[in-house]
Amino acid sequence: MILPAIAIVVTSAMLSSRQVDATVVIRDAWVRESTAARTSSSAYMRIENRAANVVALVQVTVPGVETAQVHASVDRQGRTAMEPLAKVTIAPRGSVDFAPGGMHVMLMGIARPLAIGTSIEMHLTFDDGHTRTVRAIVRPLSATGPR
Amino acid sequence: MKGAAALFGLALGALLSCRGGEPSTAAREEHRPAFGGDFTLTNQDNQSFRLQDVRGRPVALFFGYTSCPDMCPVTMSRIAGALDRLGQTGHDVVTLFVSVDPKRDTPAVLKEYVQSFSVPVIGLTGTPEQIARVAAAYHASFELVPTGTTNYLVNHTSAIFLIDRRGQLRQFFKYDEKPDVLASALRTLLDEKP
Numbered sequence: 001m002i003l004p005a006i007a008i009v010v011t012s013a014m015l016s017s018r019q020v021d022a023t024v025v026i027r028d029a030w031v032r033e034s035t036a037a038r039t040s041s042s043a044y045m046r047i048e049n050r051a052a053n054v055v056a057l058v059q060v061t062v063p064g065v066e067t068a069q070v071h072a073s074v075d076r077q078g079r080t081a082m083e084p085l086a087k088v089t090i091a092p093r094g095s096v097d098f099a100p101g102g103m104h105v106m107l108m109g110i111a112r113p114l115a116i117g118t119s120i121e122m123h124l125t126f127d128d129g130h131t132r133t134v135r136a137i138v139r140p141l142s143a144t145g146p147r
Numbered sequence: 148m149k150g151a152a153a154l155f156g157l158a159l160g161a162l163l164s165c166r167g168g169e170p171s172t173a174a175r176e177e178h179r180p181a182f183g184g185d186f187t188l189t190n191q192d193n194q195s196f197r198l199q200d201v202r203g204r205p206v207a208l209f210f211g212y213t214s215c216p217d218m219c220p221v222t223m224s225r226i227a228g229a230l231d232r233l234g235q236t237g238h239d240v241v242t243l244f245v246s247v248d249p250k251r252d253t254p255a256v257l258k259e260y261v262q263s264f265s266v267p268v269i270g271l272t273g274t275p276e277q278i279a280r281v282a283a284a285y286h287a288s289f290e291l292v293p294t295g296t297t298n299y300l301v302n303h304t305s306a307i308f309l310i311d312r313r314g315q316l317r318q319f320f321k322y323d324e325k326p327d328v329l330a331s332a333l334r335t336l337l338d339e340k341p
Contacts, residue, residue: 032220033263037256040298042216067296073217075321079288080218080305101221101323108216108298141263144224 023050024090028146029122029136031107034114041114043068043105043122043136044098044146049090056087057096059125066109068122073101082106087127100144114138183308183316186281188245188271191258196271198314201241205336206310207329209322210287212248212301213260213270218322219244222307227266228326229333236337237266237330245281246272247289247303285316311336 029045043062049055062068071082088103090096098104105122114120119135126132137146190196198206207226211219223244230237244261246252249272252260257270272278282289287304294300305322309332318332 032216035259037251037253038213038260040214040216042220067294067298071217073221075218075305075323078304078306078321079302080322081292081302082217082300100217100224104217106216108214108294109296141220141260142224142227142265144221 026134029134030139030146031136032141033116033138034110036113039110041107046095046097047090048095052092054089056089056127057124058087058127060105061123063121064111065107069106071106072103116140180316182286184284188273188277191254191261191270193254202314203312203341204239204241205312205333206241206243208243208308210245210247210303212246213252213256222322223264225324225326227264229329230266232326232330240333242268244268244270248301249275249278312339312341
């Protein structure tokens with residue numbers, strides 16, 4: 001079953017006093033399929049910060065996955081590498097895209113294969129301590145975007 | 148050996164970083180890479196594969212591994228995009244995925260992987276020594292990166308290598324080259340006489 005694009009709205013009532021007007025929206029979360037033999041994958045999404053203050057994503061955890069890390073794919077003189085990012089800052093009224101070939105949530109040690117059309121939960125923690133849960137749609141290995 | 152492989156990688160990297168834009172036909176001829184060459188590996192059906200086996204057809208080759216979370220699927224999507232643009236004539240192009248992770252990438256794992264893409268791909272693996280030889284021949288390099296868990300990553304040369312109908316390495320591109328540019332280069336190779 002293909003789920004619609006997911007958007008999580010953090011309402012002001014859910015926020016700390018420091019971020020009374022903060023609103024974070026997470027859209028189009030998706031992840032590549034995995035198999036029993038190939039237990040790694042990548043997840044992507046767009047995080048929109050509709051607040052007047054900076055927000056930073058500092059951690060992602062995914063149930064049933066040994067390691068989930070925010071990474072940036074980099075190409076250094078023709079050689080690919082992945083750099084772990086301690087945090088991802090989203091400017092006021094700005095957004096950040098996690099997209100193929102760039103920033104992504106690297107998943108390693110996926111306990112059960114991710115089947116196309118299902119979805120997984122990702123728990124996102126921001127620097128002010130608030131957390132959000134998003135469901136990422138599982139798409140084919142060859143997918144280049146959320147749809 | 149590791150140092151030598153790294154130097155090869157840097158040499159290729161320098162060439163890639165200097166590439167810049169689509170050279171003219173004459174420029175391509177002048178700067179034809181003087182490396183590459185034939186090799187023998189094992190395909191996803193556990194059969195011996197020699198580059199000579201596809202002589203007469205243009206080849207797009209890249210190094211990767213099936214557990215590669217991000218860049219390898221991106222590379223495949225660029226190649227698939229280029230082949231889509233070529234239509235029927237693109238069916239003559241052979242796409243080779245050479246694993247730099249032979250420990251995990253058995254023929255069976257490769258078979259499942261290559262079937263996930265919209266264009267035919269031959270997945271290749273071999274002994275660590277065989278893989279190292281092919282990588283060195285193409286001035287490519289790779290390095291296992293521990294993650295502190297039972298899993299590991301592999302940093303590797305990300306270029307897409309184009310080989311002509313005679314088995315000569317002709318050009319290489321960045322992994323995220325625009326499909327239009329790749330298609331144009333492949334069209335040149337397809338237009339040459341077998």
